[in-house]
Amino acid sequence: MTTSLTIPSACDFHLHLRQGDMMRMVTPKVAEGGVSLAYIMPNLQPPIKTTDEALAYKKELQALAPNVTFLMTLYLSPELTVEEVRKASKAGIRGVKSYPRGVTTNSESGIESYEVYYPVFKAMEEEGLVLNLHGEIPSDHNNNVCVMNAEEKFLPELEKLHKAFPNLKIVLEHATSQAAVEMVKRLGDTVACSITVHHLQLIVDDWAGQAHHFCKPVAKYPNDRNALREVVASGHPRFFLGTDSAPHPSHAKESAHAHAGVFTTPLVLPYLAKIFEEIGCLDKLENFACHFGKQFYQVTQKDGFETATVTLVKEDNVVVPQQYAIATDPSTQGDLGAVVPFLASKNIGWKIAKNFC
Incomplete structure (x- = not known):
């Protein structure tokens, strides 16, 4: 039985770090969770739509977590031009994130149609930028579309985009369904998929009535979770870690309209060790969390990334904090509230004993 594991520090290819006090609390915890490379989402208020805005945000994050390499993205919007794509590429911006309008946190500026952006996608294809897709369509009850099938209904659009731009690297973000896994496997080597910590653990029963497990896209049926687990256990190289860790104050989660997001940042690798051990593929953890995403994005030392190591140990009683x-x-902690992490107060049985930070 494995009781310790030393692997390279993890690469999180989908992360929300917010702004202001939340950003200042969360960002140092990236390294605490065993992550040394983070791909940052642009859905701030207002969204990050230009290269200059992305670089300014990166500077803030780097000051808070100097041992972490941050890769930045832009928000797909009408303001994003071909010229801005080329400027972003020269500045080291790695991708553009697409949000369907209104489906998740800070997506009010999201898009309603992809065709109008085809010139932008062509420029991205030429410049090597990645298109990151939040793979859902808005609910439409007249056409039987809701949160449980919004991802599956989106998949034809993914296939259409891939056929139109076969050399454009596309990542279907935070997949939750068997249909999504099968689609990504079927498409070519330029299409990949990020998988979260919480979607490897949760099904619909776990978030229905449980605000701190509610995220978008929502966790689906047992067969969907099984498909996610099976693909990571198989070691498929186009499926890799993107936590979609998304902190909200507890009062915003525990409300009549709970905000979507699960907070996993402080304990990413211990959570994953627990899950991978439970499903019998602890030997696949390193590639999933450390290598496959980096290979797809072609991250090198030119990006400022340096190899580091993390040692995980198995212990009988490793309890997740109740809140952060x-x-x-300390004089203002009560005024701003706290964030409840994934599996709060639960024993996860693994901890980081030696960290690169």
Whole structure:
């Protein structure tokens, strides 16, 4: 039985770090979770739509977590031009994130049609930028579309985009369904998929009535979770870690309209060790969390990324904290509230004993 595991530090290819006090609390915890490379989502308020905005945000994050390499993205919107794509490429921006309008946090500026962006996608294809897709369509009850099938209904659009731009690298973000896994496997080597910590653990019963497990896209049926687990256990190189860790104050989660998002940042590798051990593929953890995403994005030392290691150990009683105070100043912690992490107060049985940070 494995009781310790030393692997390279992880690469998280889908992460939300927010702004202000939340950003200042969350960002240092990236390294605490064993992650040394983070691909940052642009859905701030207002969204990050230009190269200059992305670089300014990166500077803030780097000051808070100097041991982490941050890769930045832009928000797909009408303001994104071919010229801005080429400027972004020269500045080291790695991707563009697409949000369907209104389906998740801060997606009010999201898109309603992809065809109008074809010139932008062509420029991205030429420049080597990645298109990151939130793979859902908005609910439409007249046409039997809701949160449980919104991802599956989106998949024809993914296939259409791939056929139109076969050399454009596309990542279907935070997949939740068997249909999504099968689609990505069927498409070519330029199409990949990020998988979260929580979607490897949860099904619909776990978030229905449980606000801190509610995310978008929502966790689906047992067969869908099984498909995610089977593909990571198989070691498929186009499926890799993207936590979609998304912190919200507990009062925003525990409300009549719970905000979507699960917070996993402080314990990414211990969570994964627990899950991979349970499904019998602990030997596949390193490639999934450390190598496959980096290979797809072609991350090198030119990106400022340096190899580091993390040692995980198995212990009988490793309890997840109940909450993390948002304010770093103790005198104001009560005013700003706290974030409840994934599996709060639960024993996950693994911890980081030696970290690169």
